[in-house]
Amino acid sequence: MKTKKLISVLLVSALTAAMASGCGSSSESGSTAADTKTAESASEESTQAGGSSQESDLAGTSITFLNSKGEIQEAMEELAAEFTDETGIDVEILACGTGESPYTKVTSAYNSGSAPTMSMLDTTDALALADEYALDLSNEDWVKECENTLTYSDGKVFCFPFCIEGRGLIVNKKAVEDTLGETFDPDSIQSYDDLKALLEQLKAAGMETPVVVSKEDWSLGNHQLGYIYDTYDGTTEGSAEVISQLEDGTLKTADYDRYNEFIQTLDLLLEYNINGEDPLGAMYDQDPIYLVDGDAAIWPNGTWAWPNLAEAGAETSDDYCFIPYVLGNDTSAAANTGMQASATKQVIIDKVQATEEQQAAAKEFLNWMVYNETAQKMLVEDVAIVPANSNNTVEPLDPLGKDMKSKMNEGKTYSSCFVAPSDHWQVLGASMQKYIAGESTKDELAADVDTYWQSQK
Structure with missing residues (x-):
């Protein structure tokens, strides 16, 4: 997959404004024209009803939903059960295993003829599959509710944010x-020096290792290394520009200011890492426990980590919040004044193997999540996400979601969501693992980044 093909995709992510305002063909299935008309009518009626809690004309239809966010699997199963109770449409939530690539799982499912009706994927993967496999959703009612968080491909909407x-x-x-x-x-905390001073104070006061650095390749290769792209200028277009320069070799990673600032911050975090004696022996289930128990105070991670903290014993309170993953000492830089926030997970509906009834049922499920009041509440309070549709005004209960939404409303976020090939987090995540284990140098890691991107050209 060529990154430049992905870069041609228009990504619209005016997230601050959104939150401040409230924010093969299916003919192979053998369906008849009458069946198609019935399915389309049912979907339209459901949309107009806003996902009303009455049995659907598509009751009895069975569909599947691949979930690539393991921490919300149980909550999604409960959400699907509620939808089934209300509509009679059966939704099975399929889990993507820990460490398993969602892109690989979906493509393998297509090859075996068992593709999910709906797949939740990272933006990169969704765009890579869109043209060949995804149903055009441009005319769905929920598009107007998500207008500031949509991802476009060739001017069409294939993804539900x-x-x-x-x-x-x-x-x-x-x-x-x-x-x-x-x-x-x-x-x-608005600079590298601010963060360094805080860590020094914590150590001097008795907290020897106040930072938790997780070893997972997806965390290191995507969520942390990704800052060198997303902080180029805080926009997705900017991240595409720096990636383009890395691809054609006009920019070398070792000479890139953001990379050097990133390594400086990463080295600081590693200096105080509670997993420092054996960085690659860290256990993700244990990492949030360190934070909750107060053995450490800082964990590089995102809003998706709240279920892990809650399971570790964290209470819903104001004890947990975000500070920026600071880069350098420019206190006016987006990286130092706010957090990265964007529409990340995208849902596509299969247009190749799903029947038209299944496609209509999948549309009904998406509309139900957007318009049904019970679904809105469950998504925010139980699934613990910040929905991308502006009509959902339910306030998050968990402190991470609450803090991030508050920062978005206050303009303290930047909306870049870098677009990379699906193997980026695995390949460069492995390089990052070598670095945190002391098995490679800053220059060797930079060379790995250069090699990766130039191989995409």
Whole structure:
């Protein structure tokens, strides 16, 4: 897959404004023309009804939904069960295993003739599959509710933006305050020097290793290394520009200011890493426990990590919030004044193997999530996401979602969502793992980044 093909895609991500305002052919299935008309009518009636809680004309239809966010699997199953109770349409939530590539799982399913009716994918993967496999959703009612968070391909909408996700440094504010014996203002951290001073103070006050650095390749290769693209100028177009320069060799990673600032911050975090004695022996299930128990105070991660913290014993309170993954000491830079936040997970509907009834039922499920009041509440409070549709005004219960939404409303986020090939997080995640384990140098990691991108040209 060529990155330049993906870069040609128009990504619209005016997220701050959105949140401030409220924010093969299917003929192979053998369906008759009458069946098609019935399915289309049922979908239209459901849309107009806003996902009303009455049995659907498509009751008895069975569809599948591939979930690539493992931490919400149980909550999604409960959401699907509610939809089935209300409409009679059966939705099975398929899990993508830990460490399993959603892109690989979906493409393998197509090859075996068992493609999911709906697939939740990262933006990159959704765009890669859109033209060949995804149903055109441009005329769906929910498009107007998501107009500021949509992803376009050739001027069409193939993806339903499932949620807004943001990332930065998660802080246990209570742990910081208990350790330092004073009030902590998260807004006071706006530079590398600010973060360094905080970590030094925490260590001096008795918290020897106040940072948790997880070893997962998706975290290191996507959510952390991704800052070198997303902070180019804080826009998706800017991230595409720097990636283009890396591809054609006009920019070398080792000479790129953002890369050097990123390594500086990463080295600081690693210096205070609670997993420092064996970085690659870290266990993701244990990492949130360190934060919740107050053994550490900072965890580089995103809004998706709340279920992990809750399972570790975190209570829904204001103890947890974000500070920026600071890069350098320019206090006016987007990287240092806010968090990255964008529509990340996208849902596509299969147009190749699903019957027209299944496609209509899938559309009904998406509309139900957007317009049904029970679904709106469950998505925010149980699934614990920040929906990308502006008509859902339910306030998040979890502190990470609440803090990120508040920062978006206040203009303290930047909306870049870099677009990369589906193997980026695996290939460069492995390079990042070598680096945090002390098995490679800063220059060797930079060379790996150069090699990766130039191989995409």
